[in-house]
Amino acid sequence: MNRPTLFSGPFLDRRAELRDDPGWISAARSDPNTRYVLAEGARQLVSMGTALDVALLRNGDPLLSRAEDASFTLLGWFRGERTVLVEVGPEALAQASGLPEATELKELRPLAPMLPADSASLLAYARALTLWRGRHRYCGVCGAPNQPARAGHVMRCSRCDNETFPRLDPAIIVLVTDASGDRALLGRQSAWPAGRYSTIAGFVEPGESLEDAVEREVLEETGVQVGDVEYHSSQPWPFPSSLMLGFHAVARTEAITLRDGELEDARWFTRADVEAGHPALPPPGAISARLIDAWFNQPGGPPTRW
Numbered sequence: 001m002n003r004p005t006l007f008s009g010p011f012l013d014r015r016a017e018l019r020d021d022p023g024w025i026s027a028a029r030s031d032p033n034t035r036y037v038l039a040e041g042a043r044q045l046v047s048m049g050t051a052l053d054v055a056l057l058r059n060g061d062p063l064l065s066r067a068e069d070a071s072f073t074l075l076g077w078f079r080g081e082r083t084v085l086v087e088v089g090p091e092a093l094a095q096a097s098g099l100p101e102a103t104e105l106k107e108l109r110p111l112a113p114m115l116p117a118d119s120a121s122l123l124a125y126a127r128a129l130t131l132w133r134g135r136h137r138y139c140g141v142c143g144a145p146n147q148p149a150r151a152g153h154v155m156r157c158s159r160c161d162n163e164t165f166p167r168l169d170p171a172i173i174v175l176v177t178d179a180s181g182d183r184a185l186l187g188r189q190s191a192w193p194a195g196r197y198s199t200i201a202g203f204v205e206p207g208e209s210l211e212d213a214v215e216r217e218v219l220e221e222t223g224v225q226v227g228d229v230e231y232h233s234s235q236p237w238p239f240p241s242s243l244m245l246g247f248h249a250v251a252r253t254e255a256i257t258l259r260d261g262e263l264e265d266a267r268w269f270t271r272a273d274v275e276a277g278h279p280a281l282p283p284p285g286a287i288s289a290r291l292i293d294a295w296f297n298q299p300g301g302p303p304t305r306w
Contacts, residue, residue, distance in 0.1 A: 129166060
């Protein structure tokens with residue numbers, strides 16, 4: 001549990017105190033060591049050379065020289081160097097002479113397990129900010145355009161000064177076992193690859209504690225009542241703005257009834273089932289796999305899928 005989940009970890013010195021420095025953009029543009037994460041919508045620039053990694057641009061790149069200051073967001077210091085997110089549109093890409101050699105704009109989710117852990121975390125952070133800014137271009141109070149403030153970490157209304165901060169949608173995800181601990185309750189959605197099952201998950205609702213959300217979601221999706229809810233670990237999940245909060249819980253009842261249509265199927269699986277390869281499990285980067293590992297290996301056992 002002490003090892004960071006995918007997209008998390010102390011990979012970045014965020015230097016939040018510099019977000020109030022009015023000269024931060026000038027300092028970034030004049031520093032030859034500044035590096036830039038390029039984003040176009042939900043896609044980000046990655047190096048597709050001998051090793052897959054985030055592609056970091058330097059000052060002087062044509063794409064950066066055309067970028068407006070309002071498209072910059074200070075991320076912090078990554079691998080010891082100032083790192084800035086810059087958002088570009090299709091027009092800017094069309095006007096540029098092309099992307100740097102051996103780079104492509106790619107969606108993060110399918111590439112994340114193949115990236116270095118710190119690069120995946122950096123791109124997840126940048127992706128969350130890009131999508132948040134894109135969805136809060138106008139004030140929710142008066143409807144006037146928002147403008148970026150605090151180095152891109154606040155969207156401030158140009159009329160009423162209302163401030164909007166990056167949002168997180170808390171979601172619980174839980175590995176439920178029976179009273180003996182020998183079986184785990186897993187479900188599957190119809191859109192998943194054939195044979196894949198995973199842990200139960202859902203968003204926390206207003207006025208609800210995390211423990212209440214665990215009990216409600218399991219009951220709604222499977223008809224199983226649970227208790228003994230214990231926190232395990234968490235994972236940023238910027239698709240687009242979730243924070244996954246992982247738990248273990250113990251079933252009070254075992255009969256399964258698919259109640260709300262979220263799941264195509266739900267079943268109890270033993271460790272022998274998992275060891276035999278049935279069901280197919282989530283990819284190792286997902287917190288659901290981490291929760292299943294913790295149960296499969298029992299307390300103190302080494303995780304097998306990290």
